[in-house]
Amino acid sequence: MKHRRVLFIAVPIAILLLPLGIYLVDRAVSDDVIARNVTVAGVEVGGLNTADATVAVERYEGDLRASTGVFKVNDATFKLSPVEIGLDADIPTAITAASSARKTGGPIARFAAWIVSFSKQEDIPLDITFDEEAIDDVFTAWERTAVADPAFEGAVTIEAGVVTPQYPATGQGIDRAFARTQVQREMSRLDKSGVVVPVIVIEPVLTDAQIDAAAAELAEMINDPIHLISTDVGFRVTFTPEQLASAAVAEVSEDGTEMVTRFDAETVLKILEPRKSEYEIPPVNAQLDVDFETDVISVVAGRSGTLLDVEGLMASMKEAALGSGTGEFPLIVGAEPDLTTAEAQALTSLKPLGGFTTHHPARQNRVINIQTMADEVDGAIVEPGAVFSLNEYVGPRTEAKGYVADGAIINGVPYCCDHPANIGGGVSQFGTTFFNAVFFSCLEDVEHQPHSLYFDRYPMGREATLGVPGPDVAFRNNTESPVIIKTAYTDTSITVRMYGDNGGLTCTDVTYEKEDIVKFEEELVADELDEIVPGEREKERSGSDGFLVRVDRVVTRPDGSQETDMKLVWRYRPLTELYTVHPCEVTGEPVNCxxxxxxxxxxxxxxxxxxxxxxxxxxxxxxxxxxxxxxxxxxxxxxxxxxxxxxxxxxxxxxxxxxxxx
The missing domain is CATH 3.30.10.20 (Trypsin Inhibitor V; Chain A)
Structure with a gap:
């Protein structure tokens, strides 16, 4: 009896718990998809993930866009595409709502919603919007075709400088508020049935007096020239009566209660376009002027750019036209300069860190190149932690930028001057001067490469060559303050100096004696012009010895302690001394002298x-x-x-x- 009683109790309990167990299993396997029997605007999305549901509803939206509506106005019939009036469905919001359907509330509420999902559909509305201005444009087009005696709110026109009022008239027109609702409802569904658009008698809101007032004002606006001036940039412009007439318009206000006059911005801007560069001025950076004798930094003020205040200009033109004939040409603040006057003022407390000067003969092409690069680099500011690269900052050396051809080391030998690499030849002297300024300013060397051959105008082992795209000269501002790069030159020298705050560090060099000297040899080349006789020779190039050199940088702190933070080692290769001789004197030439x-x-x-x-x-x-x-x-x-x-x-x-x- 006891076993039967237990079985009698357990079976009903199991029957009651069975749906709960099925619910828990169903929930576990379908938690990441939309609940059962959920639709969006009638589109089945239950059991789909959000991506698949979005595709399904987008397909429905596509069908809506392709579904043409039919509308009748009086005796005329019109077809309307949803695309013409900007149909747009808010699918993301609908999918979000569908994803939450039947999944909110506590455990009991969710279980109950699950039970209901087997028998009841839950439809999520799809919010569909239209471009109301586009609908009004469609109504206007329909009225022109279907309404024989349309209502007219009046107008003022200008032809050949003559202002003509056109007075309001009672007539028929589409009942726009009601028709707009009809069109939106019809175009939001696939099962379109056609709509008869109501036409009603429309009394104009505007009066003849308002039209006359607008015409009088418009005539005054175009009667005489107007003169606008911007004292900010020194710009002055005169609009002739013909130009004013081309830009003046009268139109019904947005609320339909008055006729307003104005100048059309698009027309005015076309008139001003040829002179745009005179009033829309680019920003000008503040300049840092350094007295190299005193190291005092002063500021040459910069300025923001300017832009035309179009709305303000339209108002200023109307005020001048209806007033004294003169007014302001309004501008607004445009782009800020990269270096503002205030930012430049904050840099005037920086002190010289170090610098260097190298010398050269005057009036050579290479001097033009050196000075051109110096001008480009002058005033550059390197923020703390930033890397400054000469090649990145200056870019390619081109004739358009003022660089000219001069000697360069090409394929290991000095060459001039018909190779592309000769444009900008000689700027390695600027690179050397720049590197030494970095060296003695205790800044961090990121990249430099000495010449393969030694030139005695540069310090041994402490010099740098330049090329495009490399070699480069680059340093990191390893201080907590900006670094200003300043350059100066004379006919025979170039100077680079760094200004900043490196905490009082000073740097000196220790240059060791040459090692492993390799004497240069002579190289003979045959005279191809038949100008040199045996026994004579013409020197084409001086030779130079090869050697290894070591240079250390010693950093001295304010407390007098020192450390060596750079150990430079470089080997220069020898360069043969070149002579042109008679071919018979060149070794290996099969020519008897x-x-x-x-x-x-x-x-x-x-x-x-x-x-x-x-x-x-x-x-x-x-x-x-x-x-x-x-x-x-x-x-x-x-x-x-x-x-x-x-x-x-x-x-x-x-x-x-x-x-x-x-």
């Missing part, structure tokens, strides 16, 4: 023959009669002449005297 003819006249035939034989030359003898016995067997002439150079084995024509007694 020519010989220079001595004078053979007044020599005996035998002496001349011997001299030519020693030089590796041949002789061709011709004779000529002489009446002086002392000229007998003596060379009278030679061809080629003495002093000329002839190849070995050449035959020299000699005329030898023969005495013949009478």
């Amino acid at each position: 020519p010989v220079q003819l001595p004078s053979l006249t007044d020599k005996t035939w035998e002496e001349a023959l011997g001299m030519l034989d020693e030089l590796g030359l041949l002789a061709a003898k011709t004779t000529g009669f002489v009446d002086d016995p002392e000229k007998d067997n003596i060379v009278l002439t030679q061809d080629p002449a003495p002093g000329e150079w002839v190849p070995l084995g050449s035959t020299i024509k000699l005329t030898v005297g023969v005495f013949q007694e009478e």
Whole structure:
């Protein structure tokens, strides 16, 4: 009996708990999808995740957009596409609501909603909006076609400078408030049935007196020229009556209660466009002027840019036209400069950290390049922690920026001047000067590379070359204050100086003696112009020794303690000394050197023959009669002449005297 009683109690309990168990399992497997039997505007989204549900509702929206409505106004029928009136469905909000449906409230409420989901659908509305201005435009177009006697609110027109009032008239028109509701309801559903748009008698709101007043005001606005002035940028403009007439308009106010006059902004801006650069001025950075003798920093004020206050201009034009004929040309503050006057003033307390000067001959192309780069870099400000790169800041050296061709190291040798890399040649001197300013300012070296060859105008091992895209010269501002880079130059020197606050550090160098010196050698190249004779040479390039050099940077703190924070090591390679010589003197050239003819006249035939034989030359003898016995067997002439150079084995024509007694 006991077992039967237990079974009698357990079975009903199990039956009661079965739905709860199914609910818990169903909830566990479907918690990330929309609940069962949920729709959005009738579109089934239950059981879908949000992405799939969005696609389903977007498809419905697409169907709506493709569904054309049919409207009848009087006897005319019109088709209307939802796209024309800007149909837009708020799908994200609807999907969010659908995702929460039947999932809110406590456990009992959610269980109850689950039970209901098997028998009752929950539909989430889809909010659909339209462009009301576009609907009004459609109504206006329909009225022009379908309404024979439309109501008219009046107008004022200008033709050839003549203002003409057009008075209001009673007539028919679409009942816009009611028709707007009809159109929105019809275009928001797929099962369209067609709509008859109501047409009613419309009494104009405006009066003839209001139209006359607007016409009188419009005529006054275009009667005389107006003059507007901006004292801020020194701009003055005059609008002629013809220009004013092209821009003046009268229109019904938004609330429909009055006729208002104004100047059309778009037309006025077209009139002003050719002079836009005169009043819309770009910002001007404040400038830091440094006296290199006293290191005093002063500020040349900058200014913000200016922009046209279009709304203010329309008001100013109307006020001037209806008043004195003059007024303000209104501008507003535009872009701020990269360096404002206030920001520049805050930098005037910075002190010199270090600098460097190098020298050069005057009036060379390379000097133009050095000074052009100096001008570009002058006044640059490097914020704490920032890296300043010469190549990134200056960019490519181009003729358009003022750079010219000069010598550069190309493929390991100095070269000038028809290679693209020659444009901007010589700026490595600025790079060297810049690097040394970084070095002695105790700033952090990020990148630099000495020349492959040593030039004695630079400090050994403490110099830098420049190229595009590299090598580069770059440093990091490792201080807590901005660093200002200032440059100055004369005809024969370039100076770079850094201003900032490095906590009182000073830096000096220790440059060690040259090591591993490799003497330069001579290099001979053949004269291809046939201008150099054997034994002569023309120096084309001086040689330089190769060697290794070490340079340390020693940092001294305000308390006198020191540390070496940079150890530079660089090996310069030797450069051969180059001479142009006769091809026969170049090692390996298969050319025998020519010989220079001595004078053979007044020599005996035998002496001349011997001299030519020693030089590796041949002789061709011709004779000529002489009446002086002392000229007998003596060379009278030679061809080629003495002093000329002839190849070995050449035959020299000699005329030898023969005495013949009478």
